[in-house]
Every structure is written in structure tokens, then in C-alpha cells.
Amino acid sequence: MEEFTRxxxxxxxxxxxxxVTTYGRISLMAGRSRGARQVSRILHTMSRKYNLPWHRVINIKGTISLPEYGGYYEQKARLLSEGIEFDEKDRVDLKTFLWNPGDIEC
DNA sequence: TAAATGACAAGTG
DNA sequence: CCACTTGCCATTT
Structure with a gap:
């Protein structure tokens, strides 16, 4: 398997x-500035096999990328059950819920 | 081998 | 905020 994928x-x-975190951020952390689409592909194909918390990954707008007919509701339910909130336009406030390794609290 | 595709992102109006 | 465009790149067709 490729290093990036691992x-x-x-x-x-x-x-x-x-x-939560975003596709683009994961790509950056893994060492690629433009691999957001590859991250989404990896999630789509490997999340079950590697038992990944796929529901904690959303796009940079703070919305769920999955279509309503393909997992959207399950992802939202999982996030809600972890305490993550959505605004009236189904967006997550990244200022509040974005994963910050290093944890800079007040 | 070329064209289409996709769980993305950033810019513009 | 929405709609649309451009850049991206591995995988599928």
C-alpha cells in the first residue's frame, strides 16, 4: 500500500x-496539498475494512458530502450522537468542532 | 489511450 | 448564501 494512503x-x-476534520486537512497532514479527492476515495473504499470513523470527515464548508440517498442521514445521526451540532443550514461550525491536534483551548 | 467520474477546494459574481 | 468555474488526480469506463 502507498505511504500516503497509510x-x-x-x-x-x-x-x-x-x-470533525476535513478532506483537505487530512490530505495536508498526510503530506499532500492537493489530495482531498484521494482522501474521499480512500474513505469510500477502505472505511469499512479498516474500521475508520468515516463520519467525522466533512468538507471545508462544514457540510456533509454524502448524498441523501447514500449515507447522509446516518452520518448526521452519528455526529449528533457525539454532541456535534448543526445550524439551520445543516452546517457544522468548524471554529468549534474542528479537530485541532495540539488542542489550543482557552 | 482518451474520456468520464468523484464522500474536494478555492475563486468569482 | 447560492450558482458556476477552474484546478486537481487516482480510478473506472
Whole structure:
């Protein structure tokens, strides 16, 4: 398996419960500035096999990328059960819930 | 081998 | 905020 793929899987496994991160961020952490689409592909194909917290990954707009006919509701339900909130336009506030390794609290 | 595809992102109006 | 465009790149057709 490719190094990039392995890194992506390791990073996703480290996302703590109750936080989210984005495709592009994962790609950056794994060492690629433009691999967001590859991250989405990895999630789509490997999340079950590697038991990944796939629901903690959303897009940069703070919305769920899955279509309503393909997992959207399950992802939202899983996030809600972890305490993540959605606004009236189904967006997550990244300022509040984005995973920050290093944890800069007040 | 070329064209289409996709769980993305950033820019523009 | 929405709609649309451009850049991206591995995988599928």
C-alpha cells in the first residue's frame, strides 16, 4: 500500500470523538496539498475494512458530502450522537468542532 | 489511450 | 448564501 494512503488511514483513526476534520486537512497532514479527492476515495473504499470513523470527515464548508440517498442521514445521526451540532443550514461550525491536534483551548 | 467520474477546494459574481 | 468555474488526480469506463 502507498505511504500516503497509510498515513491517511492513521490520521483518520486519530480523530477524537466529538470532533470533525476535513478532506483537505487530512490530505495536508498526510503530506499532500492537493489530495482531498484521494482522501474521499480512500474513505469510500477502505472505511469499512479498516474500521475508520468515516463520519467525522466533512468538507471545508462544514457540510456533509454524502448524498441523501447514500449515507447522509446516518452520518448526521452519528455526529449528533457525539454532541456535534448543526445550524439551520445543516452546517457544522468548524471554529468549534474542528479537530485541532495540539488542542489550543482557552 | 482518451474520456468520464468523484464522500474536494478555492475563486468569482 | 447560492450558482458556476477552474484546478486537481487516482480510478473506472
Amino acid at each position: 498515513s491517511v488511514i492513521e490520521i483518520i483513526k486519530q480523530i477524537p470523538k466529538g470532533r
